[in-house]
Amino acid sequence: MLVVELAFTSSPERLAARPAHREILAxxxxxxxxxxxxxxxxxxxxxxxxxxDRGRLEDIMDADPYYRRTPGVEVRSVRAWTPIVGVLQRS
Structure with a gap:
């Protein structure tokens, strides 16, 4: 699994882009x-x-302008994460 941490400002462009971004997330x-x-x-x-995987995440982030082209949004980190409990594991 990969964890993405974002930082925001109150930029009006970020707020305007949020509904489309949330549709993609859904x-x-x-x-x-x-x-x-x-x-x-x-x-x-x-x-x-x-x-x-990392390649698919790059594709996802490239397809959603929220991550790289929206003022007020900064990708702070992308980290691999190995959950121990609380998440269903896929085989």
Whole structure:
């Protein structure tokens, strides 16, 4: 699994892009590629957990302008994560 951490500003462009981004997230979740996603309570960033490999994550991020082309959104980190409990494991 891969965990993406985002940082936000209150940019109007970010807020305008958010509905389309959330539609993409809903589709990725329904397809099993996104485990969970959501903003921090302060709305200064977000955490997303993907059940994909690095190449597929790059494709996902390239297809959604929110990650790389929307003012007010910064990808802070992409890290591999090995869950021990709490997540269904795929074989």
């Amino acid at each position: 589709r990725l979740h329904a397809e099993g590629e996104l485990v969970a996603a959501g903003p921090w309570v302060e709305d200064d960033g977000a955490l997303l957990v993907f059940a994909v």
